[in-house]
Amino acid sequence: MGDHTLGFFTGLQIGSLWHHNHGYDLLDKPRRAKFTAGLKSVAAEKHENPRLEVITSSPVFKKAGLDADMDQQSWAEWFKCAKLLNRELGRDATVDRVHKLYLPVFFWLKKQIREAKATRDGTMIVGLSCPQGGGKTTITNFLVKMFAAEGITCAIASTDDFYLTYDKQRELAETYASNPLLEFRGNPGTMDVDLMCNTVSALAHCGPGDEINIPRYNKSAYKGRGDRVPEEDWPTVKGPVDLVILEGW
Incomplete structure (x- = not known):
């Protein structure tokens, strides 16, 4: 996997940003279809300096190496995505979340995929590192959509x-x-x-x-001790996959 693996690490603190965990809805086809239709139909918002x-x-914009002098078409796409994200997030939408975090990561990944396909075949694997409760699942759900x-087929796996x-x-x-660190999950x-x-x-x-089944874990099982979800309930991703994001902390 080494040749196909990329890591994106950034130190970022946004005081007003909080994340609501919507859980895994990667296979929620009605919502995905609605999101896709909206992305294709929403007119690009006019941007101002x-x-x-x-x-x-x-x-994150700077860390991702994005160009402030992107062409008009790229900015039009940016604001089209932003308008739909604002609609999806509702009252949770903020400039910090949409424009300073979600979209820079999305456009950085698009750039990596485009460059990778131009030089080699295969799936790109990216590690997304963030502290627990920092919103990894929320951002990856929107990236998939x-x-x-x-x-572009994007599959998500979480540590x-x-x-x-x-x-x-x-x-x-x-x-x-005799080792208390191994009594519970996490270490x-x-x-x-x-x-x-x-x-x-x-x-x-x-x-x-x-078709690849991706494991899921239920942290609330056995009064919070947790257990792996039965395999028949794991979500399935159909190949080929363009991007795999492994989220962890």
């Missing part, structure tokens, strides 16, 4: 979904009863690393018509 200055002042609107099953976690805790040693690597590899190498 003061607003561009606000956008380009974002640490925006990429789908452009015919949280690769915790050991409830039974395996209990077995681990009993085996190392190194409490994840199924083989399952995670195999899943990401399968997503990266799946071909047309292939």
Whole structure:
């Protein structure tokens, strides 16, 4: 996977930004269809210089290497996406969230995909690192929808979904009863690393018509101790996949 892997790391603090976790709705076809239709039909919002200055002042915009002198078509696409994101987020939409975080990440990823396809074949894998509760799931849900609107297949996997099953976690805790760090999930040693690597590899190498199941984990099971969701309830992604985002903390 090494040749296809990219990491995007940024230190960013936005005081007024808070995230509401909408959960995984990657397979919510009615909402995705509505989002896609809106993205194609919403007229581009006319931009003004003061607003561009606000956008380009974002640490993420700068870290992503985006050009403040993007052409008119690129800015038109930017504001088209922004208008729809504002509609989707409703009262949770802020300039910080939409213009300084979500869209810079989206356009950076688009640039990476475009450059990767020009030089080699294969799936691009990106690691998205952020503290717990920082909004990883929320932003990746919107990324999937925006990429789908452009015919790009994006699959999301989260390190949280690769915790050991409830039974395996209990077995681990009993085996190392003197180590309190292994009593509950969350610390190194409490994840199924083989399952995670195999899943990401399968997503990266799946071909047309292939279907890959992505594990999910229910943190509320067993009174908060958690357990892996039954495999028949895992979401399925159809290949080929253009982009895999592995979110973690």
